[in-house]
Amino acid sequence: MDADAHKRMSEKRNSGYEKKQSKATLEKGLLIVNTGTGKGKSSAAFGMSLRAVGHGMKVGVVQFIKGAMQSAERDVLQRFDNVDFQAIGDGFTWKTQDRERDVATAERAWAEAERLLSDASVQHIVLDELNVILKYEYIDQERVLAALRARPSSQHVIVTGRHAPEALTDLADMVNEVRSLKHPFKLQGVKAQAGIEF
Amino acid sequence: MDADAHKRMSEKRNSGYEKKQSKATLEKGLLIVNTGTGKGKSSAAFGMSLRAVGHGMKVGVVQFIKGAMQSAERDVLQRFDNVDFQAIGDGFTWKTQDRERDVATAERAWAEAERLLSDASVQHIVLDELNVILKYEYIDQERVLAALRARPSSQHVIVTGRHAPEALTDLADMVNEVRSLKHPFKLQGVKAQAGIEF
Numbered sequence: 001m002d003a004d005a006h007k008r009m010s011e012k013r014n015s016g017y018e019k020k021q022s023k024a025t026l027e028k029g030l031l032i033v034n035t036g037t038g039k040g041k042s043s044a045a046f047g048m049s050l051r052a053v054g055h056g057m058k059v060g061v062v063q064f065i066k067g068a069m070q071s072a073e074r075d076v077l078q079r080f081d082n083v084d085f086q087a088i089g090d091g092f093t094w095k096t097q098d099r100e101r102d103v104a105t106a107e108r109a110w111a112e113a114e115r116l117l118s119d120a121s122v123q124h125i126v127l128d129e130l131n132v133i134l135k136y137e138y139i140d141q142e143r144v145l146a147a148l149r150a151r152p153s154s155q156h157v158i159v160t161g162r163h164a165p166e167a168l169t170d171l172a173d174m175v176n177e178v179r180s181l182k183h184p185f186k187l188q189g190v191k192a193q194a195g196i197e198f
Numbered sequence: 199m200d201a202d203a204h205k206r207m208s209e210k211r212n213s214g215y216e217k218k219q220s221k222a223t224l225e226k227g228l229l230i231v232n233t234g235t236g237k238g239k240s241s242a243a244f245g246m247s248l249r250a251v252g253h254g255m256k257v258g259v260v261q262f263i264k265g266a267m268q269s270a271e272r273d274v275l276q277r278f279d280n281v282d283f284q285a286i287g288d289g290f291t292w293k294t295q296d297r298e299r300d301v302a303t304a305e306r307a308w309a310e311a312e313r314l315l316s317d318a319s320v321q322h323i324v325l326d327e328l329n330v331i332l333k334y335e336y337i338d339q340e341r342v343l344a345a346l347r348a349r350p351s352s353q354h355v356i357v358t359g360r361h362a363p364e365a366l367t368d369l370a371d372m373v374n375e376v377r378s379l380k381h382p383f384k385l386q387g388v389k390a391q392a393g394i395e396f
Contacts, residue, residue, distance in 0.1 A: 026388045034238060038374045039230075043245030044238030047271060050248060051241075052393035054270025072252025073245060124393050156394060173388065175380040176236045181373040190224045190371065195250035195322050196354060 029123075029155040030173040031148060035131055035164035038178030042066075045126045045158040046073045049083070052124035052156075058082050060116035064109045065089035065129040065161075071198065084122070086112040089129065106138035113147070120152035131161030134168065141167060227321075227353040228371040229346060233329055233362035236376030240264075243324045243356040244271045247281070250322035250354075256280050258314035262307045263287035263327040263359075269396065282320070284310040287327065304336035311345070318350035329359030332366065339365055 032048075034041040052059050059082060063074070066089050078085045088109040090101065113130070116122050133139050145167060148157060159168065169175045192198060230246075232239035250257045257280060261272070264287050276283045286307040288299065311328070314320050331337050343365060346355060357366065367373045390396065 027391055028388055030388070030391070030394060032237075032394075036377075038376075039372065040232060040238065040242030040245070040374050040376070043249070044242040044376075045245070046248060047238070047241030047243070047245035048394065050244060050274050051270040051396065054273040055392045057393050072249040075252040076248050156391075169380065172380060174237065175378070176238050177377045177379055178236075178238070178242075179234075179375045179377065181375055182367065182370060183372055190226055190228070193225055193228070193354075194253045195255050196228060196230075196246065198249065 027154070028173075029151065029153055029157070031171060032156070032158045032174040032176070033131070033164045033169055033172040034158065034160045034176050034178065035162060035169070036177035036179050037162055038180035039183070040178050041160040041162075041176075042126075042128050043073070044176070044178075045128065045160050046077065048158060049077060049124060049126055053077070053080050053082060056082065057123040058084070058121050059124045059126075060084045060086075060119075060122045061126045061128065062086045062109050062113045062116065062130075063089050063128045064106060064133045072195070084116065088112065102136070103138050106133045109133075110139050110144075117147050117151045117155070117157070120155065123155060125155065125157045127157065127159045129161040130159045131164040131168070133161075134165050135161075135163040141165060144168075145171060225352070226371075227349065227351055227355070229369060230354070230356045230372045230374070231329070231362045231367055231370040232356065232358045232374050232376065233360060233367070234375035234377050235360055236378035237381070238376050239358040239360075239374075240324075240326050241271070242374070242376075243326065243358050244275065246356060247275060247322060247324055251275070251278050251280060254280065255321040256282070256319050257322045257324075258282045258284075258317075258320045259324040259326065260284045260307050260311045260314065260328075261287050261326045262304060262331045270393070282314065286310065300334070301336045304331045307331075308337050308342075315345045315349045315353070315355070318353065321353060323353065323355045325355065325357045327359040328357045329362040329366070331359075332363050333359075333361040339363060342366070343369060 034044055049059050074085055074087055077083045088105060090105050113127055116125050134141055148171060232242055247257050272283055272285055275281045286303060288303050311325055314323050332339055332342060346369060
């Protein structure tokens with residue numbers, strides 16, 4: 001592309017960008033769902049939490065499944081005074097092989113989530129792997145939807161995990177699906193490594 | 199699902215998981231590409247950097263485009279001694295309307311990337327929005343591929359941005375595509391908000 005063509009394209013894109021921005025004037029707490037079978041759903045949520053921490057917001061995190069697992073992200077986020085991090089899950093559900101225990105754990109985690117969702121001073125919440133809890137019906141979907149609907153209007157919530165139920169994505173303001181186009185576990189026998197998988 | 203069926207399914211999944219893990223024994227620096235038009239590509243990369251920071255790894259970040267923009271993620275990551283954060287870009291390319299300046303900026307950013315890619319003490323690198331730089335041919339693709347191929351074998355690199363070129367995804371160990379299924383900018387006139395968009 002020559003310099004003139006580049007300038008014309010840039011001007012056109014810039015005008016489109018500013019037009020879009022000028023129409024977008026609402027501020028509201030967003031419900032964001034990160035789903036799909038690819039990698040980075042939780043990392044993207046924690047990356048956004050990092051932004052919120054940087055803005056001095058009060059941040060809440062509930063881990064519904066991976067709470068018992070090593071998590072360097074948790075170690076770092078917990079260092080900040082304005083982060084309330086509840087790591088509760090017992091690990092992967094197919095590890096525990098005990099539905100009653102899974103349900104009890106999910107209830108404990110959900111109680112923390114309800115506390116955060118009813119506290120207007122908490123501006124940014126991550127409900128990590130809640131989609132999976134809903135998929136296995138460890139918690140009643142209607143209870144979750146009701147709490148999300150009733151939350152403070154300025155509160156952002158990010159729900160992560162595979163298999164987001166349709167009722168949740170219907171309620172959401174933003175839904176991102178991560179698809180894995182290539183994965184080293186499948187391709188090359190590379191094991192889970194620090195800084196990448198945990 | 200009753201408790202027995204749950205137990206059988208859990209056992210089957212657990213066995214599959216352990217079989218997969220036992221075959222995966224390699225440790226190597228991964229090249230990860232986060233692309234697609236959805237949200238969370240950079241946040242997922244920064245979330246992974248947070249993990250790496252938590253593991254005490256030396257982390258390098260080069261921002262090729264958004265360097266001049268406010269970034270709460272940057273503010274937080276820069277607080278850590280083991281993070282080398284180079285925020286170099288001038289903002290969106292369609293804002294600058296000057297291809298020569300964009301190329302010069304990209305070259306400055308790439309020089310920092312080359313420095314990090316040749317330093318074996320740096321274990322985790324994010325090249326934020328490099329895909330966009332390649333798409334607009336601000337830097338020669340072959341130079342980038344050569345530097346990635348020649349990097350220390352244990353070094354993880356995450357490249358983000360829309361429009362990852364095929365030559366890069368071919369070289370990558372892991373490719374994640376984020377698709378936006380729903381976005382509040384389009385739907386409801388909600389503006390960019392702190393903690394979500396920046």
